[in-house]
Amino acid sequence: MLKQEFLTQLRAGLEAASIEDIDECIEFYDEMISDRVEAGMNEESAVAQMESIDSIISNYKAEKPVTKLIMDKVQKSHDEAKGKGKGVLWVVLAIIGFPIWLPLLITILALLFALYIVLWCIVVAVFCVLVAFGLMSLAGLFIFIMMFTGVVPWPLGIFSLGAALFLGGLTVLLSRPIWALCKAIAGMIPYIFKKIKKSIA
Amino acid sequence: MDAQLRRGILDACVLAVLERGESYGYKLVADISTFIEITESTLYPILKRLESQNMLTVRKAEYSGRLRKYYSITDAGRARIDELLGEWEEIVKVYKYIAEERGEKNA
Numbered sequence: 001m002l003k004q005e006f007l008t009q010l011r012a013g014l015e016a017a018s019i020e021d022i023d024e025c026i027e028f029y030d031e032m033i034s035d036r037v038e039a040g041m042n043e044e045s046a047v048a049q050m051e052s053i054d055s056i057i058s059n060y061k062a063e064k065p066v067t068k069l070i071m072d073k074v075q076k077s078h079d080e081a082k083g084k085g086k087g088v089l090w091v092v093l094a095i096i097g098f099p100i101w102l103p104l105l106i107t108i109l110a111l112l113f114a115l116y117i118v119l120w121c122i123v124v125a126v127f128c129v130l131v132a133f134g135l136m137s138l139a140g141l142f143i144f145i146m147m148f149t150g151v152v153p154w155p156l157g158i159f160s161l162g163a164a165l166f167l168g169g170l171t172v173l174l175s176r177p178i179w180a181l182c183k184a185i186a187g188m189i190p191y192i193f194k195k196i197k198k199s200i201a
Numbered sequence: 202m203d204a205q206l207r208r209g210i211l212d213a214c215v216l217a218v219l220e221r222g223e224s225y226g227y228k229l230v231a232d233i234s235t236f237i238e239i240t241e242s243t244l245y246p247i248l249k250r251l252e253s254q255n256m257l258t259v260r261k262a263e264y265s266g267r268l269r270k271y272y273s274i275t276d277a278g279r280a281r282i283d284e285l286l287g288e289w290e291e292i293v294k295v296y297k298y299i300a301e302e303r304g305e306k307n308a
Binding site: 021027028029032035036038039050051056059060062 | 204226230241249269
């Protein structure tokens, strides 16, 4: 048997055994045979030195955890069912598993919605702090002006002016970083949800 | 030999050979076969597993107009050898104990 024939048979065997990284495995045996030929062996002898395809597959399976093998098998059967239009089986399974997956799905969706709301709340809260500083500064200025009418005693007016200047300065100083922070959080929200979607898929 | 024990020994053998320097599949089989029986079908899953455990790294390089994979040991791989050697000392101690117990009973 020549290399190409051996590799074709090996591919068929690996596919039948639901082994996922077939290309990598084929590359490995291709390299092994080529190295033997390079060392002076003829192609047929090099192939003859390889183990049987059954033995290769059983050694490969022996290394893999059972859970991974089952997952590969389920994935393969799912893909095959899709390919052959046997989606009915999966529809039946979805209906039978309905009492389990529906509450789980609702819980996950509720959690994601809560996370979405919380993240937007952070943005709004931070923005509100900035607006509050600005408004308090204006209020302080107003009280200071009222001092001249005699309605407000002068110590309170002076204190209000100080507070207005301090809060006004704070508003100006913090406006840029807070705006940047709000933009960053708002920008992160779609990114976080994309990541979650990707990890679920 | 017990499959689990053999697997541990083969892991150590592959890593020990790689500790000498970078190598490739065919050479690994040739080098390891001088002291323990190993075939391609045994080596391939071991290499895959050690790679997934970050105990070795793989690079592809062109050789004689085709690509060949070269394997190198990592620090985690070297640590694994130390670990296996430590475990082996324990196994030898247990072996000696069992052998002595048996000797005393047969005496």
